[in-house]
């Protein structure tokens with residue numbers, strides 16, 4: 001199977017999960033990226049059953065609207081039973097690195113409101129220890145150099161994502177070389193640096209369910 005076929009399979013499995021677990025009239029949280037895009041396409045078949053969706057990026061909002069799915073402002077929403085999103089890396093504890101597409105902050109906000117986070121990923125994303133994928137850190141522009149120096153003190157090598165501005169008008173530093181032995185501790189530590197909006201570690205709020213696309217079918221963990 002191609003990687004896209006694996007992504008499509010987990011996206012459909014996530015739509016089936018939503019159909020089974022989210023009550024009619026609910027609002028569904030929707031992530032960002034190529035795997036989430038396949039989920040949006042699968043969710044379109046269920047759109048009459050739900051009130052609408054909350055989007056974790058402008059790209060996702062546009063794709064949802066192109067399918068005629070209503071997109072709500074998170075500030076008008078009390079409860080999101082299920083949030084479905086991809087990941088750049090995920091470990092057996094369902095901790096993740098996210099933000100390869102730069103949407104980490106809005107993703108973290110929607111995930112914070114959601115009751116259940118369903119991570120969808122092809123098998124290549126499951127790792128023993130996270131950190132091969134450079135950790136994205138969203139930074140207020142005027143703090144870029146300060147944050148880069150602080151990240152270097154933690155053992156990382158930050159590189160500015162050239163020509164990229166987040167949906168929030170900020171910059172991304174992609175950080176290689178961090179030892180992620182304590183994902184929760186490192187997530188909190190990086191978020192303490194003045195000028196950091198958030199970082200792409202999702203360990204303080206990990207996924208609840210992982211749907212992993214493999215050659216032998218979709219494997220569910222959690």
Ligand SMILES: O=C[C@H](O)[C@H](O)[C@H](O)COP(=O)(O)O
Pocket residue numbers: 031032033034035036085086087088097098099100101102103104107
């Ligand atoms: O900012 C982007 C998101 O965190 C994505 O969920 C992540 O990068 C995975 O994307 P993809 O499904 O395209 O591999």
